[in-house]
Amino acid sequence: DSGVTQTPKHLITATGQRVTLRCSPRSGDLSVYWYQQSLDQGLQFLIQYYNGEERAKGNILERFSAQQFPDLHSELNLSSLELGDSALYFCASSVTSGANVLTFGAGSRLTVL
Amino acid sequence: AQSVTQLGSHVSVSEGALVLLRCNYSSSVPPYLFWYVQYPNQGLQLLLKYTTGATLVKGINGFEAEFKKSETSFHLTKPSAHMSDAAEYFCAAELYNTNAGKSTFGDGTTLTVKP
Numbered sequence: 685d686s687g688v689t690q691t692p693k694h695l696i697t698a699t700g701q702r703v704t705l706r707c708s709p710r711s712g713d714l715s716v717y718w719y720q721q722s723l724d725q726g727l728q729f730l731i732q733y734y735n736g737e738e739r740a741k742g743n744i745l746e747r748f749s750a751q752q753f754p755d756l757h758s759e760l761n762l763s764s765l766e767l768g769d770s771a772l773y774f775c776a777s778s779v780t781s782g783a784n785v786l787t788f789g790a791g792s793r794l795t796v797l
Numbered sequence: 798a799q800s801v802t803q804l805g806s807h808v809s810v811s812e813g814a815l816v817l818l819r820c821n822y823s824s825s826v827p828p829y830l831f832w833y834v835q836y837p838n839q840g841l842q843l844l845l846k847y848t849t850g851a852t853l854v855k856g857i858n859g860f861e862a863e864f865k866k867s868e869t870s871f872h873l874t875k876p877s878a879h880m881s882d883a884a885e886y887f888c889a890a891e892l893y894n895t896n897a898g899k900s901t902f903g904d905g906t907t908l909t910v911k912p
Contacts, residue, residue: 686842719902732899786831789840790838
């Protein structure tokens with residue numbers, strides 16, 4: 685157990701729907717990162733939050749949004765889902781915002797039918 | 798922009814043989830470098846990291862990697878492969894002087910270990 689908790693582990697939904705993925709960072713970590721892992725695009729950085737504020741943005745679609753709450757947990761919202769959004773979504777956390785080791789959760793596998 | 802290239806998406810070795818997984822980075826400034834391992838149905842776990850200092854870095858499970866600035870490389874090695882080493886390995890790079898810390902990952906290398 686890495687200490688980073690992601691729910692749900694598996695999610696199956698239909699195109700056009702909206703889902704929310706949740707992440708609780710490791711105790712003491714202030715920074716949360718979201719990554720998307722798919723077969724054709726590998727591991728892609730989506731977005732980072734540090735202590736409630738957005739700190740960096742990667743290849744995140746406009747249909748996707750995220751936030752980090754005062755208790756430091758984070759949610760990734762995916763809307764108007766398309767087949768191509770099917771992927772493994774990882775949350776990772778770190779102590780600070782700067783360069784350091786990421787601790788990953790086990791991921792949320794999203795299947796869009 | 799920095800990028801990370803892992804040469805060989807699949808590497809197969811026999812049990813007991815040397816493991817060599819290649820990683821090159823492109824960055825104007827030498828970044829922090831990491832190797833992560835991902836076992837099936839699990840998240841990524843840190844194997845080792847290079848920040849500053851000694852260029853030969855030792856990690857968990859007998860793995861080590863050497864930072865070579867002249868070759869912009871950070872190859873991962875293990876002298877003797879074990880069946881339990883079968884997994885996907887990711888090299889990652891991160892600039893040390895940014896406030897927006899995020900790692901750029903390579904595409905991953907799947908290691909198969911044959912008995």
